[in-house]
Amino acid sequence: MRKYVIMGAQGSGKGTQAAMLAKDFDLVHISVGDIFRWHVQSHTKLGAYVRRTIAEGELVGDDRVEAVVRDRLEQHDWNYGFLIDGFPRNRRQAEFFLESYDIDGVIHLDLPDEEVWRRVLARRLCSRCGLDYNLIAHSPQNQGRCDVCGGELVSREDDTPEALTARLRDYHSKTDPVLDLFRRKEYVISVDARPDKATVQAAIREQLGLPTR
Numbered sequence: 742m743r744k745y746v747i748m749g750a751q752g753s754g755k756g757t758q759a760a761m762l763a764k765d766f767d768l769v770h771i772s773v774g775d776i777f778r779w780h781v782q783s784h785t786k787l788g789a790y791v792r793r794t795i796a797e798g799e800l801v802g803d804d805r806v807e808a809v810v811r812d813r814l815e816q817h818d819w820n821y822g823f824l825i826d827g828f829p830r831n832r833r834q835a836e837f838f839l840e841s842y843d844i845d846g847v848i849h850l851d852l853p854d855e856e857v858w859r860r861v862l863a864r865r866l867c868s869r870c871g872l873d874y875n876l877i878a879h880s881p882q883n884q885g886r887c888d889v890c891g892g893e894l895v896s897r898e899d900d901t902p903e904a905l906t907a908r909l910r911d912y913h914s915k916t917d918p919v920l921d922l923f924r925r926k927e928y929v930i931s932v933d934a935r936p937d938k939a940t941v942q943a944a945i946r947e948q949l950g951l952p953t954r
C-alpha cells in the first residue's frame with residue numbers, strides 16, 4: 742500500500758505526473774479539482790455551490806474540500822494506495838490529514854515562479870473546438886490558428902498576469918506552511934519540475950524508491 746500527496750504550483754505538471762504514477766502503481770488518483778469539476782458538470786448541489794463560489798471570485802471553503810476528500814477516501818477502493826492532488830491546502834487540513842492517515846511521502850514538484858509565469862502565459866485554447874495548446878511545448882503549425890479546425894487561439898480568461906499573480910500569492914501563502922509541516926515530519930521529496938515529463942517522473946520514482954521500469 743502506497744499513500745502519497747502531490748503538491749506543486751500551476752503549470753508544474755502535477756496532473757500529468759500524478760496520472761503516470763497512478764497508472765503504473767495502481768494508485769487511486771484523487772484530484773480535488775477533478776471532483777469539483779465533475780460536480781459542476783453533473784449539476785449536483787455541491788456543483789452549484791462551487792459554481793457560485795467561483796463566480797464570486799472566492800475559493801471553495803476548506804470544509805467542503807475536506808469533506809470531499811474524506812468521502813472519497815472512505816470508499817476504500819484504493820487497494821494499492823492513493824495519490825492525492827489538491828489537498829491539503831493549508832496547515833489545519835494537513836494536521837487533520839496526518840492524524841487520520843499514515844502517508845508514505847509528499848511529492849513536491851518544485852518550479853520557480855518565473856517558470857510558472859512562462860508556462861501559464863504560454864497556454865492557449867482554440868476558441869472554436871476547445872483544444873489546448875502550449876506555445877512552448879505544443880505550438881500550432883500556423884501561428885494563432887488551431888491545427889484541427891483552424892479556429893482562433895486565445896488565452897484562457899483566467900490566465901491574465903493579474904490573476905496569475907493572485908493565484909501564485911495564494912498558493913505560496915497556503916502551501917509553503919503545509920510543506921514546512923510535512924518537511925519537519927520528513928515526508929517531503931522535492932523534484933525539479935523544469936525538465937521534460939519522463940525525466941521528472943524518473944526522478945520522483947528514484948526518490949521514492951519505486952521501481953523505474
Ligand SMILES: [Zn+2]
Pocket residue numbers: 867868869870871872887888889890891892
Ligand atoms: Zn480548434
